[in-house]
Amino acid sequence: MPRVYMDANATTPLLPEVVEAMRPYWMEQFGNASSIHQDGQQARAAIERARATMAELFNCHDAEVVFNSGGTEGDNSAVFGLLHPGDHFITTSIEHSAVLQAAHRVEQNGVEVSYIDPGPSGLIDPEAIRAALRPTTRLISVMLANNETGVLQPVEEIGKIAAEAGAFFHIDAVQGAGKIPFDVRRFGCHLLSISGHKMHGPKGTGAMFVRRGTPLESLIVGGSHEHRRRAGTENVAGIVGLAKAAELAMHSLDDGTFTRLAGLRDRLQEEILRIPGTGVNGGWAGDRPVPRVANTTNIWFDNLEGEALVIALDLKGVAVSGGSACHSGATQPSHVLLAMGLDKTRARASLRLSLLKTVTEADVDYVLKVLPEAVEQLRAISPVAAGTLG
Ligand code: PLP
Numbered sequence: 389m390p391r392v393y394m395d396a397n398a399t400t401p402l403l404p405e406v407v408e409a410m411r412p413y414w415m416e417q418f419g420n421a422s423s424i425h426q427d428g429q430q431a432r433a434a435i436e437r438a439r440a441t442m443a444e445l446f447n448c449h450d451a452e453v454v455f456n457s458g459g460t461e462g463d464n465s466a467v468f469g470l471l472h473p474g475d476h477f478i479t480t481s482i483e484h485s486a487v488l489q490a491a492h493r494v495e496q497n498g499v500e501v502s503y504i505d506p507g508p509s510g511l512i513d514p515e516a517i518r519a520a521l522r523p524t525t526r527l528i529s530v531m532l533a534n535n536e537t538g539v540l541q542p543v544e545e546i547g548k549i550a551a552e553a554g555a556f557f558h559i560d561a562v563q564g565a566g567k568i569p570f571d572v573r574r575f576g577c578h579l580l581s582i583s584g585h586k587m588h589g590p591k592g593t594g595a596m597f598v599r600r601g602t603p604l605e606s607l608i609v610g611g612s613h614e615h616r617r618r619a620g621t622e623n624v625a626g627i628v629g630l631a632k633a634a635e636l637a638m639h640s641l642d643d644g645t646f647t648r649l650a651g652l653r654d655r656l657q658e659e660i661l662r663i664p665g666t667g668v669n670g671g672w673a674g675d676r677p678v679p680r681v682a683n684t685t686n687i688w689f690d691n692l693e694g695e696a697l698v699i700a701l702d703l704k705g706v707a708v709s710g711g712s713a714c715h716s717g718a719t720q721p722s723h724v725l726l727a728m729g730l731d732k733t734r735a736r737a738s739l740r741l742s743l744l745k746t747v748t749e750a751d752v753d754y755v756l757k758v759l760p761e762a763v764e765q766l767r768a769i770s771p772v773a774a775g776t777l778g
Contacts, residue, residue: 389705392751396586396683397535397563397742398709402629403588409632410590413625421622422611431624438631445634446580446597447571454617455627458594459562460486461607462581465596465618466529466558467491469604470579473498475526478555480504480512480541481727487529487560488723500524508729509678510539510670518549525555532564532575536711536724536740537670538684540568547576556602562586566637567646567681578602584626588745589633593626645745650682652752653743657685659756663763665690669711669725669738683743686711688730692766694737695719700762706755711738 413434419427421435435455442453456462463486471477471494479491481503495501502520506512512530528550533540543559550557558579561570566587572580579602584593598604598617610619640646660666669686672678689697694710701708711722721735730738741755 390751390754391705391707392754393707394741394743394747394751394755395707395709396744397538397740399585399591400588400744402590403633403636405636406589406629406632410625410629413628417624419624421624422613431622434624434628435622438627441631441635442595445565445570445638447573448597449600451615452572452597452600454596454598454614455622455630456594456596456614456618457592457623458585459484459560459581459583462562462579462583462594462596463487463529463558463560464490465604465607466527466579466581467494468607470527470556470558470602471499472526474524476500476502476522476524477527477529478502478504478517478520478525479529480506480531482506482510482512482534482536482724483529483531484535484560484562487531505727506539507673509673510534510537510724510728511673511678512541512546514542514545514549517546518553521549521553521555525553527556527558529558529560532559532561533567533681533684534670534724535563536722537686537728538563538680538742539670540564540679540681543575543577551576563684564681566634566640567683569641572597572599579604584630584633587633587637589630590626593623593630595630640745646682649743649745649747652747652749653683653685653741656741656743656752656755657687660685660687660759663689663760669728669730683745684740686725686738686740688734688738689763690734690737692737692763692770694739696766696770697737697739697762700766701755701759704758704762706758709740709742711735711740 417430419431421431439450439453443450467490491501504516530541530546547557556578559577561580562583565582578599580597585591608619613619666689698710711725721732725735
């Protein structure tokens with residue numbers, strides 16, 4: 389049985405070039421980048437080369453790149469590093485928990501937080517952000533691409549609103565990195581977080597754009613690493629791997645990879661939608677398509693449990709994610725889909741298919757063979773279909 393991985397928004401494998409780039413930095417060139425001897429300076433040079441690559445990805449100065457441990461740390465740093473009691477913070481109800489949980493914590497410590505809901509299309513209306521502004525608004529944080537629906541948010545317009553209001557603007561760009569071209573100046577943000585493992589780099593690596601002059605307090609203190617923005621001995625191999633992944637991602641953005649990927653995603657989506665009782669979450673605003681990253685679609689299926697479909701597909705060799713997340717041992721319908729107005733049953737009966745950029749026609753053919761069969765089998769025995777599930 390083939391194994392087809394369609395859960396790229398959860399994580400991606402390292403590309404061979406990334407492994408090769410990292411290899412020397414574990415054994416031969418193991419130096420500590422803070423040491424003044426040659427071994428240390430080799431490590432320092434590797435980090436600074438990687439920084440220049442990340443600056444190219446972000447379109448910023450090298451000194452505005454801070455290496456860290458990934459998306460969660462970047463998101464936490466933005467919230468904890470800028471907000472103080474009495475400040476007002478605007479974010480959205482569809483952010484990743486790395487932003488939402490940080491928001492809940494600062495809320496307990498005297499920060500007022502406004503959570504903006506999306507429309508049914510999954511899009512945040514910039515005017516809703518404007519309407520939420522207060523004289524005390526210090527930070528706005530909105531994601532670039534939603535991890536569940538792939539919907540791209542109007543960050544440029546939000547950046548302009550932030551600038552007019554004199555507020556800092558953070559973008560969680562974890563799901564946009566390597567999928568759409570970046571430009572932090574065009575986005576108008578002060579902070580932007582990305583994660584290595586979502587773009588074929590190593591897990592536990594990430595980077596943040598921190599605009600020069602932004603008074604961001606460091607989340608992790610200790611040594612004077614990363615221009616005093618993030619203490620801790622640098623993960624040299626990880627940083628080199630992240631930069632290699634970024635370099636490869638920049639090539640992919642230019643060589644037609646994403647047009648091919650969008651074509652395969654669209655074929656997959658169209659064919660699945662032929663199954664009766666299905667629809668796309670976040671694909672459309674009325675009859676207007678909503679901008680999405682090329683690799684993601686999120687589809688609801690009437691009369692079945694999404695989790696049962698995830699398991700059935702796994703048994704047939706296909707890895708995807710459902711519309712529920714496990715919190716404290718119980719599965720809860722996705723907060724993103726609920727915020728878009730789906731009812732709990734439909735949110736639970738949703739599936740996220742997120743394609744790797746290395747996906748093949750044969751992978752899509754295989755999923756299109758096994759998915760309709762699995763849906764039919766599950767509907768035949770479904771307590772949801774039989775109306776026996778509360
Ligand atoms: N932000 C978004 C939108 C994500 O999808 C994720 C991971 O799923 C994160 C943040 C957290 O990133 P990391 O896994 O690198 O901590």
